[in-house]
Amino acid sequence: MNTLFTVMRYEMFFVILALALIVAYRLLTGRIKTTGLLQDKITHEFSPGRLQMLIATTLVAIYLVVEVLETQKFPQLPQEFLMALGGSHVLYLGGKSYGVLARKLELAATRIAGRTNR
C-alpha cells in the first residue's frame, strides 16, 4: 500500500507541476496571448480597474500560498479580505458595465437622432 501512495504522490506532483510550468512558460514567452489584459475592451485604453484587480489577485494568491506553507492548513481568510476582493470585482465589473451601457446609450441616441432628421 505504501508503494501505491508514493507512486500516487509523485504522479500528481508531476502532473500539476508540468501543467503549471507549461502554462507559466507560455505566458512568459507570449505563446499564450496576453494582449489587452490591462486594456478596456471597448475603448482599448489602459484600464486602472483592471490593474487593481490584477494586483488584488496576485496579493490574494501570494497570501494563500504563504499561509498554507506556514500553517500547513487552509487559512481562514479574514472577512475584510473577502470584502476587499469582492469590492475589487464590483469595481471591475462596474467599469465594464458602464462602458457597455454608455455604448448602448450612444447607439440609442444615434437612432433617435436619425428618426428626428427624417
Place this chain on the structure above:
Amino acid sequence: MTRYELLGLVIGWLLTIFIALLAAKIIVKVWRDEINLEYLISDSEGYASLSRFQFLVFTFVVAMSLFYLIVIKTPPDYPLVPNQILALLGISGGSYVLSKGIQTGATSADTATDETNEKKTTTTTKAGTDKTE
C-alpha cells in the same frame, strides 16, 4: 491481506496507471501544441480576459495547496476546506460569469449597430439609384 484489501490495492493501481497514462497523453499533446493553449485566457475577440486569468491563477494555487496539504499527512488525508476558500473561488467564478454576460451584451449592441449602419447604407444606395433612374 484480506480479499477486500487486495481488491482495494488492485483498484488503486489500476486507477493510478489509468490517470498516469491520461495525464501523460494530455501533457505530451499540450507540449506538442496538439492541444492549443494560445487562447487559454482570451475571450471570443482574441483579447486576454482578466477574469479568465484570475480563474487560472486561483485554480493552480488552490490545486497546488490542496495537493501539498494532502501529501504532508501520513497517511494522506483530505484537508478541511474553509468556507472562505470556497467563497474566494465563488467570487472569482461569479465574476467570470458576470463578465461573460456583460461581454455578450456588448457584442449584441455591436451587432445591432452594424445592422443599423447596414440598413442606412442600403437605404442611401437605393435612394441614389432611384434618383438616377
